Amino acid sequence: MSFDWNLVLEILPALLSAFLVTVQASLLGMAVALLLGLVWALLRRSGNRLVAWSATWTIEFIRSTPLLVQVYFLFYVLPSFGLSWSPLVTGVIALGLHYSAYTAEVYRTGIDNLPKGQWEAAMALNLGRFDTYRSVVLPQAIPPMIPALGNYLVAIFKETPVLAAITVNELLQTAKLIGADSFRYLEPLTVVGILFLIASLLSARLVEKLEARFVPTE
Amino acid sequence: MFTGGLIHFHLLVLRLAPRTGGRSFGLQTEVFFFLRAFGSTHPGLEPAVTATRRVLCTGLKQLFYGVFMPPPFDLLPALLSGVVVTVQLTLGAAVVAFVAAFIAGLGRFSRSRLQRSLAKIYVDIFRGTSALVQLFWVYFGLPLLGISLDAMAAGILVLGLNVGAYGSEVVRGAIKSVPREQVEAAVALNLSERQTLWYIVLPQAVLFMIPPFGNLLIELLKGTALVSLITLSELTFRGQMLRTAMFRSGEIFGVILLLYFLLSLMITFGMRRLERRLAIGQDYGGVE
Numbered sequence: 001m002s003f004d005w006n007l008v009l010e011i012l013p014a015l016l017s018a019f020l021v022t023v024q025a026s027l028l029g030m031a032v033a034l035l036l037g038l039v040w041a042l043l044r045r046s047g048n049r050l051v052a053w054s055a056t057w058t059i060e061f062i063r064s065t066p067l068l069v070q071v072y073f074l075f076y077v078l079p080s081f082g083l084s085w086s087p088l089v090t091g092v093i094a095l096g097l098h099y100s101a102y103t104a105e106v107y108r109t110g111i112d113n114l115p116k117g118q119w120e121a122a123m124a125l126n127l128g129r130f131d132t133y134r135s136v137v138l139p140q141a142i143p144p145m146i147p148a149l150g151n152y153l154v155a156i157f158k159e160t161p162v163l164a165a166i167t168v169n170e171l172l173q174t175a176k177l178i179g180a181d182s183f184r185y186l187e188p189l190t191v192v193g194i195l196f197l198i199a200s201l202l203s204a205r206l207v208e209k210l211e212a213r214f215v216p217t218e
Numbered sequence: 219m220f221t222g223g224l225i226h227f228h229l230l231v232l233r234l235a236p237r238t239g240g241r242s243f244g245l246q247t248e249v250f251f252f253l254r255a256f257g258s259t260h261p262g263l264e265p266a267v268t269a270t271r272r273v274l275c276t277g278l279k280q281l282f283y284g285v286f287m288p289p290p291f292d293l294l295p296a297l298l299s300g301v302v303v304t305v306q307l308t309l310g311a312a313v314v315a316f317v318a319a320f321i322a323g324l325g326r327f328s329r330s331r332l333q334r335s336l337a338k339i340y341v342d343i344f345r346g347t348s349a350l351v352q353l354f355w356v357y358f359g360l361p362l363l364g365i366s367l368d369a370m371a372a373g374i375l376v377l378g379l380n381v382g383a384y385g386s387e388v389v390r391g392a393i394k395s396v397p398r399e400q401v402e403a404a405v406a407l408n409l410s411e412r413q414t415l416w417y418i419v420l421p422q423a424v425l426f427m428i429p430p431f432g433n434l435l436i437e438l439l440k441g442t443a444l445v446s447l448i449t450l451s452e453l454t455f456r457g458q459m460l461r462t463a464m465f466r467s468g469e470i471f472g473v474i475l476l477l478y479f480l481l482s483l484m485i486t487f488g489m490r491r492l493e494r495r496l497a498i499g500q501d502y503g504g505v506e
Contacts, residue, residue, distance in 0.1 A: 002363075064436050064482035065475045066443035069454055073475065076467035161350040165447055172351055185358035193347045193355055200346035 007187045011178050015191055018174035019199075025092055025170060026157040032096020033152065037103030042133070044108060063101040068162050070094050075166045091163035099156050103149060110145040111137060147211040154203045158196065171195065290469040293460065300456035301477055307373050307442045307452060308481075312435060314378025315385055322382065323389025324415075337386065344383035350444050352376045357448040373445035381438045385431065392426035393419060425496055432489030436482045443478075453477060 043055035062070070071094040078085065085093070114137060122132040161172035175188035318340075325337030344352065357372045367375065396419050404414040446455035457474045461467050 061475075061479055064440070064486075065478040066440040066454065068443040068446070069457070069471055069474055069478065072454075072457070072461075073468075073471040076461065077471065080468065158348040161348045162444070164350070172348070172354065176354070179358060184362065185354070186360075186362040189351065189355045189359040193351050196347040196351060197343065201342065204346075 003190075004184065004187055007182065007184060008191055011188055012191065014174055014178065015171060015188065015195065018169060018171045019195055021088075021168070022157070022160045022170040025088065025095065025160050025163060025168065026153065028092040029095030029099065029156045029160075030153045032093060033099035033103045033156065034149070036096060036100035038107055040100060040104035041107035041111065044104070045111070059101045059104050062098060067094065067098045067159055068165060070098055071162060071166055087163070087166045087168045091160075091166060091168045095156055095159065095163075098159075099152055102152050102155075106145050106148045106152070107141075110141040113144070114141050143214045146214045147207050150203070150207040150210050154200055154207065157203070158200065290473050293466075293470060293473050296460060297453060297456055297473060297477065300451065300453035301481070303370075303450065303452040304439070304442050305481070307370065307377070307445060307450070308435075308439050310370075310374040311377035311381065311438055311442070314374060315381040315434070315438065318379055318382025319385025319389050322386035323393070326386070326390050327393065340379075341383045341386055344380050345387075349377065349380045349441055350447065352380060353444055353448055369445060369448050369450035372448060373442065373450055377438060377441050377445070380441065381434050384437070385434055388427050388430045388434065389423075391430075392423040395426050396422045425493070428489060428493040428496065432485060435485050435489070439478065439482055439485065 040055055040059055044052050044059070046052045046055070071091060074094050074097075075087065075090050078090065118136055118140065119132070122136045127136065160168075160170050163170055164173035164176060167173065171192045175185075175192045178188040179185035322337040322340055325333050328334050328337070353372065353376045356367060356376050357369065360367070400418055400422065401414060404418045409418065442452060443454040446452055446458065449455070451459075453474055457470050460470050464470070
């Protein structure tokens with residue numbers, strides 16, 4: 001059997017609309033990861049030893065276990081706590097939770113890289129902890145982090161096919177359904193691969209541009 | 219739990235009767251067989267004693283599980299064989315990844331333009347698409363072109379090549395981070411290109427590679443869970459099967475997460491030891 005180009009044209013519209021679901025899941029997942037990652041990073045810097053220690057190990061745990069198993073855990077266990085979310089919402093939460101462990105590290109290094117004088121100046125101005133973070137630390141620490149965070153957005157985008165395991169109709173799931181229907185997996189999977197490749201290469205270019213814009217060169 | 223084990227044991231002993239040829243024994247005889255199970259045997263009693271011995275073993279096993287494996291841990295025996303497959307998959311893919319990372323990483327420095335662009339294309343394709351899509355493509359797509367791999371082979375190949383693509387960037391970065399003067403000194407000493415690579419550049423570059431390789435190995439371990447979706451019966455797959463059989467999802471996936479965590483802690487500590495081993499006798503050229 002060889003590659004069937006007519007089939008490619010036939011399935012392209014369905015795959016393109018699934019592509020939108022993939023993009024949607026990645027963006028929402030990234031939003032969760034950005035918020036939750038900041039929470040982890042701040043908890044880690046907490047003055048309370050126990051809080052900081054628990055945050056460190058929670059991050060370590062989330063980061064060193066597979067996303068797929070975390071997705072299953074949330075998908076099958078949350079309903080027994082009365083939280084019956086749709087597969088997409090569960091998937092977005094799982095993606096966000098998983099990558100919050102990575103973004104937490106980005107936030108941490110970003111905050112650590114800020115010169116000590118900034119903290120001292122904030123203290124000299126009698127700013128509270130909240131005001132120090134809000135008006136002094138984060139506005140300076142976040143812009144240099146943007147490229148690294150952009151890389152994680154691309155990583156999340158590439159991990160969304162995992163959500164096919166809980167029947168989210170993203171790219172891979174749609175390709176699987178087409179394959180099961182037509183007994184041809186090669187064409188839908190190839191198109192999915194190419195769509196991912198194009199999107200990743202374009203976004204890699206974008207991240208490079210962000211780097212030029214936001215990361216100060218010595 | 220202890221009484222649970224004993225009750226279970228007693229039930230098993232009572233079930234002895236049909237196994238010993240339909241004859242039923244009184245409790246006294248049961249105890250007799252029980253005691254004889256470890257001692258010498260009379261030829262006529264042979265079947266009853268072996269049966270008792272077997273029952274005794276099962277009973278002790280039950281007792282052991284009852285005492286040492288309270289609920290979530292009673293799942294462990296069923297899951298551990300999945301861990302073995304996961305470890306095999308990780309090790310196999312790690313070998314492929316290591317080789318691919320060095321070939322592609324060194325290929326990026328090649329003088330031949332063809333080799334350079336081949337290495338770049340390989341890295342872009344495997345880093346630019348999703349590991350799961352690659353896995354599906356090889357397992358479900360390639361057979362249509364006449365190439366069929368079983369789930370284990372597909373998993374090792376795809377995960378290996380995927381992680382190898384990321385690893386090649388590590389190799390490239392580490393080689394670049396070796397100070398230029400080192401290569402210049404090697405040229406001054408009239409070392410050949412191959413000697414420079416093997417004796418000057420790589421021994422220094424390898425140290426830079428260890429921590430990122432450790433992280434990639436953990437990413438690889440996490441990636442092996444994906445192979446469950448192309449029906450390889452590794453840890454995650456066992457979990458799904460147990461879930462449909464037992465309806466204890468929380469415990470099952472909780473234990474599985476812990477097992478993966480333990481495996482990655484082992485990788486972390488192993489890599490740290492390796493780094494310390496390799497650092498012995500290395501001079502950082504005053505840079506540290």
